[in-house]
Amino acid sequence: MQFLDAPILALESSCDETSAAVIHGRRIISSVVASQAELHSRWGGVVPEAAARAHIEAVIPVVDEALEKAGRPEIAGIAVTNRPGLVGALSVGVTAAKGLSLAWNCPLIGVHHLEGHLLSVCADLNGEPMPQFPLLSLVVSGGHTELVWVEEPGSYRMVGQTLDDAAGEAFDKGARLLGLGYPGGYAVQELAKCGNPKRYKLPRGLVKDPLNFSFSGLKTAMLRLVELEGDNLNREDAAASLQAAIVEVLIKKAMAAAEKLDASALALVGGVAANQALREGLKTSCNREGISFYTPDFSLCTDNAAMIGIVGSLRFAMGESSGMDLDPTPSAPLP
Ligand code: KG4
Numbered sequence: 001m002q003f004l005d006a007p008i009l010a011l012e013s014s015c016d017e018t019s020a021a022v023i024h025g026r027r028i029i030s031s032v033v034a035s036q037a038e039l040h041s042r043w044g045g046v047v048p049e050a051a052a053r054a055h056i057e058a059v060i061p062v063v064d065e066a067l068e069k070a071g072r073p074e075i076a077g078i079a080v081t082n083r084p085g086l087v088g089a090l091s092v093g094v095t096a097a098k099g100l101s102l103a104w105n106c107p108l109i110g111v112h113h114l115e116g117h118l119l120s121v122c123a124d125l126n127g128e129p130m131p132q133f134p135l136l137s138l139v140v141s142g143g144h145t146e147l148v149w150v151e152e153p154g155s156y157r158m159v160g161q162t163l164d165d166a167a168g169e170a171f172d173k174g175a176r177l178l179g180l181g182y183p184g185g186y187a188v189q190e191l192a193k194c195g196n197p198k199r200y201k202l203p204r205g206l207v208k209d210p211l212n213f214s215f216s217g218l219k220t221a222m223l224r225l226v227e228l229e230g231d232n233l234n235r236e237d238a239a240a241s242l243q244a245a246i247v248e249v250l251i252k253k254a255m256a257a258a259e260k261l262d263a264s265a266l267a268l269v270g271g272v273a274a275n276q277a278l279r280e281g282l283k284t285s286c287n288r289e290g291i292s293f294y295t296p297d298f299s300l301c302t303d304n305a306a307m308i309g310i311v312g313s314l315r316f317a318m319g320e321s322s323g324m325d326l327d328p329t330p331s332a333p334l335p
Protein backbone atom coordinates (compact mmCIF):
# COMPACT_ATOMS: atom_id res chain seq x y z
CA MET A 1 0.00 0.00 0.00
CA GLN A 2 1.17 3.50 -0.80
CA PHE A 3 0.57 7.03 0.39
CA LEU A 4 0.64 10.08 -1.88
CA ASP A 5 4.15 11.49 -2.20
CA ALA A 6 3.04 15.15 -1.99
CA PRO A 7 1.66 17.51 0.68
CA ILE A 8 -2.09 17.53 1.19
CA LEU A 9 -4.33 19.60 3.47
CA ALA A 10 -6.81 17.82 5.76
CA LEU A 11 -9.87 19.21 7.56
CA GLU A 12 -11.94 17.74 10.40
CA SER A 13 -15.12 19.32 11.86
CA SER A 14 -17.47 16.38 12.50
CA CYS A 15 -18.17 17.15 16.19
CA ASP A 16 -16.60 19.68 18.56
CA GLU A 17 -13.04 20.06 17.29
CA THR A 18 -12.09 22.26 14.33
CA SER A 19 -8.84 20.88 13.00
CA ALA A 20 -6.52 21.29 10.01
CA ALA A 21 -3.30 19.47 9.18
CA VAL A 22 -0.72 19.20 6.42
CA ILE A 23 0.34 15.61 5.64
CA HIS A 24 3.03 14.33 3.29
CA GLY A 25 2.64 10.60 2.72
CA ARG A 26 1.97 9.42 6.29
CA ARG A 27 4.20 12.09 7.80
CA ILE A 28 2.50 14.85 9.78
CA ILE A 29 4.00 18.20 8.78
CA SER A 30 1.65 20.36 10.88
CA SER A 31 -1.47 19.81 12.94
CA VAL A 32 -3.74 22.38 14.58
CA VAL A 33 -6.77 21.57 16.75
CA ALA A 34 -9.22 24.19 18.09
CA SER A 35 -11.37 22.53 20.75
CA GLN A 36 -14.89 23.71 21.60
CA ALA A 37 -14.88 21.81 24.92
CA GLU A 38 -15.17 24.99 26.97
CA LEU A 39 -18.08 26.26 24.88
CA HIS A 40 -20.10 23.05 25.33
CA SER A 41 -19.14 22.43 28.97
CA ARG A 42 -21.75 24.96 30.12
CA TRP A 43 -24.48 22.76 28.60
CA GLY A 44 -22.90 19.44 29.65
CA GLY A 45 -22.74 18.13 26.08
CA VAL A 46 -22.35 19.17 22.45
CA VAL A 47 -25.03 21.58 21.20
CA PRO A 48 -25.11 21.06 17.39
CA GLU A 49 -26.02 24.64 16.40
CA ALA A 50 -23.38 26.13 18.70
CA ALA A 51 -20.81 23.64 17.32
CA ALA A 52 -21.55 24.62 13.71
CA ARG A 53 -21.25 28.34 14.50
CA ALA A 54 -17.95 27.83 16.34
CA HIS A 55 -16.59 25.80 13.37
CA ILE A 56 -17.45 28.69 11.02
CA GLU A 57 -15.46 31.10 13.21
CA ALA A 58 -12.48 28.75 13.63
CA VAL A 59 -12.06 27.09 10.24
CA ILE A 60 -10.14 29.79 8.33
CA PRO A 61 -7.72 30.71 11.18
CA VAL A 62 -7.07 27.00 11.85
CA VAL A 63 -6.35 26.25 8.15
CA ASP A 64 -4.11 29.31 7.93
CA GLU A 65 -2.14 28.29 11.03
CA ALA A 66 -1.66 24.72 9.73
CA LEU A 67 -0.41 26.06 6.36
CA GLU A 68 1.89 28.60 8.06
CA LYS A 69 3.39 25.96 10.38
CA ALA A 70 4.01 23.69 7.38
CA GLY A 71 5.88 26.49 5.54
CA ARG A 72 3.05 27.07 3.04
CA PRO A 73 3.86 24.19 0.65
CA GLU A 74 2.05 23.73 -2.66
CA ILE A 75 -0.99 21.60 -1.76
CA ALA A 76 -1.67 18.60 -4.02
CA GLY A 77 -5.11 17.69 -2.63
CA ILE A 78 -7.62 18.27 0.15
CA ALA A 79 -9.07 15.61 2.45
CA VAL A 80 -12.13 16.40 4.55
CA THR A 81 -14.32 14.44 6.97
CA ASN A 82 -17.74 14.28 5.28
CA ARG A 83 -19.27 11.41 7.30
CA PRO A 84 -20.53 10.47 9.90
CA GLY A 85 -21.13 13.34 12.34
CA LEU A 86 -23.28 16.37 13.10
CA VAL A 87 -24.52 17.56 9.73
CA GLY A 88 -24.15 21.29 10.44
CA ALA A 89 -20.64 20.77 11.81
CA LEU A 90 -19.60 18.53 8.89
CA SER A 91 -20.93 20.99 6.33
CA VAL A 92 -18.54 23.72 7.55
CA GLY A 93 -15.48 21.56 6.80
CA VAL A 94 -16.92 20.23 3.54
CA THR A 95 -17.81 23.74 2.27
CA ALA A 96 -14.37 25.12 3.20
CA ALA A 97 -12.65 22.15 1.51
CA LYS A 98 -14.69 22.60 -1.68
CA GLY A 99 -13.85 26.31 -1.81
CA LEU A 100 -10.12 25.66 -1.35
CA SER A 101 -10.20 22.84 -3.91
CA LEU A 102 -11.71 25.23 -6.48
CA ALA A 103 -9.38 28.10 -5.57
CA TRP A 104 -6.22 25.97 -5.70
CA ASN A 105 -7.42 23.75 -8.55
CA CYS A 106 -6.57 20.54 -6.70
CA PRO A 107 -8.58 17.35 -6.05
CA LEU A 108 -10.88 16.77 -3.09
CA ILE A 109 -11.60 13.57 -1.15
CA GLY A 110 -14.35 12.94 1.41
CA VAL A 111 -13.18 10.79 4.35
CA HIS A 112 -15.11 8.57 6.78
CA HIS A 113 -14.29 9.76 10.34
CA LEU A 114 -13.93 6.21 11.67
CA GLU A 115 -11.42 5.33 8.95
CA GLY A 116 -9.44 8.33 10.19
CA HIS A 117 -9.33 6.90 13.73
CA LEU A 118 -8.45 3.45 12.34
CA LEU A 119 -5.49 4.78 10.34
CA SER A 120 -4.26 7.10 13.12
CA VAL A 121 -1.85 4.25 14.00
CA CYS A 122 -0.20 4.70 10.58
CA ALA A 123 0.80 8.30 11.27
CA ASP A 124 4.48 9.19 11.34
CA LEU A 125 4.68 11.94 13.97
CA ASN A 126 8.08 11.15 15.51
CA GLY A 127 9.43 8.51 13.11
CA GLU A 128 7.01 5.73 14.10
CA PRO A 129 7.12 2.70 11.73
CA MET A 130 4.00 1.34 10.00
CA PRO A 131 2.12 -1.21 12.09
CA GLN A 132 1.85 -4.80 10.88
CA PHE A 133 -1.32 -5.89 9.08
CA PRO A 134 -3.79 -7.50 9.39
CA LEU A 135 -4.67 -6.10 12.79
CA LEU A 136 -7.67 -5.99 15.09
CA SER A 137 -8.59 -2.43 16.04
CA LEU A 138 -10.53 -1.33 19.11
CA VAL A 139 -12.08 2.06 18.31
CA VAL A 140 -13.26 3.83 21.45
CA SER A 141 -14.51 7.41 21.36
CA GLY A 142 -17.45 9.57 22.37
CA GLY A 143 -19.47 8.21 19.45
CA HIS A 144 -17.95 4.78 18.80
CA THR A 145 -17.09 1.52 20.50
CA GLU A 146 -16.21 -0.92 17.77
CA LEU A 147 -13.96 -3.83 16.98
CA VAL A 148 -12.78 -3.62 13.38
CA TRP A 149 -10.68 -6.14 11.48
CA VAL A 150 -8.24 -4.14 9.36
CA GLU A 151 -6.91 -6.46 6.66
CA GLU A 152 -4.77 -3.57 5.41
CA PRO A 153 -5.32 0.21 5.14
CA GLY A 154 -8.47 0.63 3.02
CA SER A 155 -9.92 -2.84 3.77
CA TYR A 156 -12.16 -3.09 6.87
CA ARG A 157 -14.64 -5.49 8.41
CA MET A 158 -16.73 -4.53 11.44
CA VAL A 159 -16.65 -7.50 13.82
CA GLY A 160 -18.32 -6.09 16.94
CA GLN A 161 -19.85 -2.94 18.39
CA THR A 162 -21.73 -1.41 21.29
CA LEU A 163 -25.42 -2.18 21.44
CA ASP A 164 -26.15 1.12 23.21
CA ASP A 165 -23.76 3.78 24.60
CA ALA A 166 -20.17 4.30 23.47
CA ALA A 167 -17.32 3.93 26.00
CA GLY A 168 -16.64 7.69 25.83
CA GLU A 169 -20.30 8.37 26.54
CA ALA A 170 -20.09 6.12 29.61
CA PHE A 171 -17.10 8.20 30.81
CA ASP A 172 -18.86 11.48 29.99
CA LYS A 173 -22.21 10.57 31.58
CA GLY A 174 -20.48 9.21 34.70
CA ALA A 175 -18.35 12.36 34.87
CA ARG A 176 -21.45 14.54 34.68
CA LEU A 177 -23.00 12.67 37.62
CA LEU A 178 -19.80 13.29 39.56
CA GLY A 179 -19.94 17.00 38.67
CA LEU A 180 -16.80 16.85 36.54
CA GLY A 181 -17.97 18.83 33.47
CA TYR A 182 -17.81 17.93 29.78
CA PRO A 183 -16.05 16.03 28.24
CA GLY A 184 -15.33 14.06 31.36
CA GLY A 185 -13.02 11.18 30.39
CA TYR A 186 -9.80 12.93 31.31
CA ALA A 187 -11.27 14.34 34.55
CA VAL A 188 -12.45 10.83 35.60
CA GLN A 189 -8.95 9.49 34.89
CA GLU A 190 -7.32 12.17 37.04
CA LEU A 191 -9.78 11.81 39.95
CA ALA A 192 -9.49 8.00 39.76
CA LYS A 193 -5.76 8.22 40.52
CA CYS A 194 -6.49 8.73 44.24
CA GLY A 195 -9.46 6.35 44.37
CA ASN A 196 -10.14 2.71 45.20
CA PRO A 197 -11.52 0.95 42.09
CA LYS A 198 -12.98 -1.86 44.21
CA ARG A 199 -14.99 0.40 46.53
CA TYR A 200 -18.22 0.47 44.51
CA LYS A 201 -19.57 -2.53 42.58
CA LEU A 202 -20.60 -1.47 39.08
CA PRO A 203 -21.92 -3.77 36.32
CA ARG A 204 -19.82 -5.20 33.49
CA GLY A 205 -22.16 -5.49 30.50
CA LEU A 206 -22.43 -8.46 28.09
CA VAL A 207 -19.47 -10.32 29.61
CA LYS A 208 -20.19 -13.55 27.74
CA ASP A 209 -20.26 -11.98 24.25
CA PRO A 210 -16.63 -11.43 23.14
CA LEU A 211 -17.43 -9.10 20.25
CA ASN A 212 -20.18 -6.71 21.39
CA PHE A 213 -20.44 -4.15 24.19
CA SER A 214 -23.13 -2.57 26.37
CA PHE A 215 -22.61 0.43 28.66
CA SER A 216 -26.16 1.62 29.35
CA GLY A 217 -26.47 -0.47 32.55
CA LEU A 218 -23.36 1.21 33.89
CA LYS A 219 -24.87 4.67 33.40
CA THR A 220 -28.01 3.65 35.33
CA ALA A 221 -25.92 2.04 38.08
CA MET A 222 -23.85 5.24 38.43
CA LEU A 223 -27.02 7.30 38.72
CA ARG A 224 -28.34 5.00 41.45
CA LEU A 225 -25.00 5.04 43.27
CA VAL A 226 -24.89 8.85 43.30
CA GLU A 227 -28.51 9.09 44.51
CA LEU A 228 -28.09 6.38 47.15
CA GLU A 229 -24.81 7.63 48.62
CA GLY A 230 -25.67 11.35 48.46
CA ASP A 231 -23.18 13.39 50.47
CA ASN A 232 -21.45 10.21 51.64
CA LEU A 233 -20.24 9.41 48.13
CA ASN A 234 -16.47 9.20 47.88
CA ARG A 235 -15.93 10.84 44.48
CA GLU A 236 -12.38 9.52 44.04
CA ASP A 237 -13.54 5.95 44.70
CA ALA A 238 -16.57 6.43 42.43
CA ALA A 239 -14.35 7.72 39.58
CA ALA A 240 -11.91 4.83 40.07
CA SER A 241 -14.77 2.29 40.14
CA LEU A 242 -16.32 3.81 36.99
CA GLN A 243 -13.01 3.78 35.12
CA ALA A 244 -12.33 0.19 36.19
CA ALA A 245 -15.79 -0.92 34.99
CA ILE A 246 -15.19 0.56 31.52
CA VAL A 247 -11.51 -0.32 31.12
CA GLU A 248 -11.82 -3.89 32.39
CA VAL A 249 -14.59 -4.70 29.91
CA LEU A 250 -12.72 -3.11 27.00
CA ILE A 251 -9.53 -5.04 27.75
CA LYS A 252 -11.28 -8.37 28.36
CA LYS A 253 -13.29 -8.15 25.16
CA ALA A 254 -10.46 -6.92 22.97
CA MET A 255 -8.33 -9.84 24.17
CA ALA A 256 -11.19 -12.35 23.74
CA ALA A 257 -11.86 -11.04 20.23
CA ALA A 258 -8.14 -11.21 19.39
CA GLU A 259 -8.12 -14.85 20.46
CA LYS A 260 -11.34 -15.69 18.59
CA LEU A 261 -10.06 -14.05 15.40
CA ASP A 262 -6.49 -15.27 15.86
CA ALA A 263 -5.09 -11.72 15.64
CA SER A 264 -1.36 -11.24 16.02
CA ALA A 265 -1.61 -7.43 16.17
CA LEU A 266 -3.99 -5.14 18.05
CA ALA A 267 -4.56 -1.37 17.81
CA LEU A 268 -6.25 0.96 20.28
CA VAL A 269 -7.60 4.19 18.73
CA GLY A 270 -10.12 7.01 19.36
CA GLY A 271 -10.52 9.60 22.13
CA VAL A 272 -10.80 7.03 24.94
CA ALA A 273 -7.48 5.53 23.76
CA ALA A 274 -5.94 8.53 25.56
CA ASN A 275 -6.92 6.85 28.85
CA GLN A 276 -3.73 5.79 30.65
CA ALA A 277 -5.24 2.80 32.49
CA LEU A 278 -6.63 1.46 29.20
CA ARG A 279 -3.39 2.02 27.24
CA GLU A 280 -1.23 0.42 29.91
CA GLY A 281 -3.65 -2.44 30.67
CA LEU A 282 -4.11 -3.42 27.03
CA LYS A 283 -0.39 -3.15 26.34
CA THR A 284 0.38 -5.46 29.27
CA SER A 285 -2.25 -8.01 28.13
CA CYS A 286 -0.92 -7.95 24.56
CA ASN A 287 2.68 -8.39 25.71
CA ARG A 288 1.61 -11.38 27.80
CA GLU A 289 -0.10 -13.01 24.81
CA GLY A 290 2.67 -12.18 22.31
CA ILE A 291 0.41 -9.82 20.36
CA SER A 292 1.93 -6.66 18.83
CA PHE A 293 0.26 -3.58 20.32
CA TYR A 294 -0.18 -0.19 18.64
CA THR A 295 -1.73 3.02 19.89
CA PRO A 296 -1.10 6.53 18.52
CA ASP A 297 0.39 9.51 20.31
CA PHE A 298 -2.13 11.24 22.65
CA SER A 299 -2.52 14.10 20.16
CA LEU A 300 -3.85 11.63 17.57
CA CYS A 301 -6.40 9.91 19.87
CA THR A 302 -9.04 12.64 20.22
CA ASP A 303 -10.45 14.14 17.03
CA ASN A 304 -7.86 15.64 14.70
CA ALA A 305 -7.39 16.38 11.00
CA ALA A 306 -4.00 14.62 10.77
CA MET A 307 -5.67 11.18 10.86
CA ILE A 308 -8.08 12.35 8.14
CA GLY A 309 -5.05 13.38 6.07
CA ILE A 310 -3.53 9.89 6.38
CA VAL A 311 -6.71 8.44 4.84
CA GLY A 312 -6.74 11.15 2.14
CA SER A 313 -3.11 10.46 1.31
CA LEU A 314 -3.87 6.73 0.96
CA ARG A 315 -7.01 7.22 -1.13
CA PHE A 316 -5.44 9.83 -3.44
CA ALA A 317 -2.58 7.35 -4.03
CA MET A 318 -5.25 4.73 -4.92
CA GLY A 319 -6.54 7.14 -7.59
CA GLU A 320 -9.73 8.09 -5.73
CA SER A 321 -11.28 11.55 -5.45
CA SER A 322 -14.68 13.16 -4.78
CA GLY A 323 -16.65 15.60 -6.92
CA MET A 324 -18.13 18.98 -6.05
CA ASP A 325 -21.33 17.09 -5.19
CA LEU A 326 -19.64 15.77 -1.98
CA ASP A 327 -22.25 15.97 0.76
CA PRO A 328 -22.00 15.96 4.56
CA THR A 329 -23.67 12.69 5.66
CA PRO A 330 -24.74 12.22 9.32
CA SER A 331 -24.50 8.42 9.33
CA ALA A 332 -22.63 6.10 7.00
CA PRO A 333 -21.13 2.59 7.11
CA LEU A 334 -17.36 2.07 6.98
CA PRO A 335 -16.02 2.09 3.41
O1 KG4 B 1 -12.49 10.68 19.37
P1 KG4 B 1 -13.10 11.76 20.16
O2 KG4 B 1 -12.33 13.06 20.30
O3 KG4 B 1 -14.50 12.18 19.59
C1 KG4 B 1 -15.39 11.30 18.98
O4 KG4 B 1 -15.16 10.90 17.80
O5 KG4 B 1 -16.37 10.96 19.69
O6 KG4 B 1 -13.43 11.17 21.61
C2 KG4 B 1 -13.91 11.96 22.65
C3 KG4 B 1 -14.14 11.08 23.86
C4 KG4 B 1 -14.91 11.77 24.98
O7 KG4 B 1 -15.96 10.93 25.38
C5 KG4 B 1 -13.86 11.93 26.09
O8 KG4 B 1 -14.39 11.92 27.39
C6 KG4 B 1 -12.99 10.73 25.84
O9 KG4 B 1 -12.89 10.65 24.42
N1 KG4 B 1 -11.64 10.86 26.44
C7 KG4 B 1 -11.21 10.09 27.46
C8 KG4 B 1 -9.90 10.56 27.80
N2 KG4 B 1 -9.59 11.59 26.95
C9 KG4 B 1 -10.69 11.76 26.13
N3 KG4 B 1 -11.80 9.07 28.11
C10 KG4 B 1 -11.10 8.49 29.11
N4 KG4 B 1 -9.87 8.88 29.50
C11 KG4 B 1 -9.22 9.91 28.88
N5 KG4 B 1 -8.00 10.28 29.26
Ligand code: ZN
Nearest residue numbers: 117141271303
Ligand atom coordinates in the same frame (compact mmCIF):
# COMPACT_ATOMS: atom_id res chain seq x y z
ZN1 ZN C 1 -13.67 10.75 16.70
